[in-house]
Amino acid sequence: MKILFVLGFANPFAGAGWTRIGFFADKWSRKGHTIEVLGAFSYKAFSKRGVKRLNNMNIFNLTFNMGLTQPLVFILNTLISFAVSILVLLSRRPNVAIVSVPSGDVGIGSILA
Numbered sequence: 001m002k003i004l005f006v007l008g009f010a011n012p013f014a015g016a017g018w019t020r021i022g023f024f025a026d027k028w029s030r031k032g033h034t035i036e037v038l039g040a041f042s043y044k045a046f047s048k049r050g051v052k053r054l055n056n057m058n059i060f061n062l063t064f065n066m067g068l069t070q071p072l073v074f075i076l077n078t079l080i081s082f083a084v085s086i087l088v089l090l091s092r093r094p095n096v097a098i099v100s101v102p103s104g105d106v107g108i109g110s111i112l113a
Helices: 016-030 071-092 105-112
Strands: 002-007 034-041 050-054 057-064 096-100
Touching: 002 016, 002 071, 016 034, 016 096, 034 071, 057 071
Parallel strands: 002 034, 002 096, 034 057
Antiparallel strands: 050 057
16 A cells, blocks of 8 residues: 655655654565655745655655745745645545644645645
């Protein structure tokens, strides 16, 4: 089974979300499942953008997110997240997609996709 996690940060990151996802990914990959993680990056974490492989999971930090609180930026972040999520879902075709993000634009765009 192909499992896609959607996280709202550049992965891997130091935090409870990454620890939780890492735990699930480790357990499920041992059972033969393919684990992929779609993450977001900002201008502060621009160096983490792109695709990489960590242990037994593919990490795609492809969603650009501007960390500003302006309403127009919120809408733009949601649209970017929606577009990237649609492309990843169509290209990777996961059986299960798990969205694990704090409330905000990255999560809304991914859930809409």
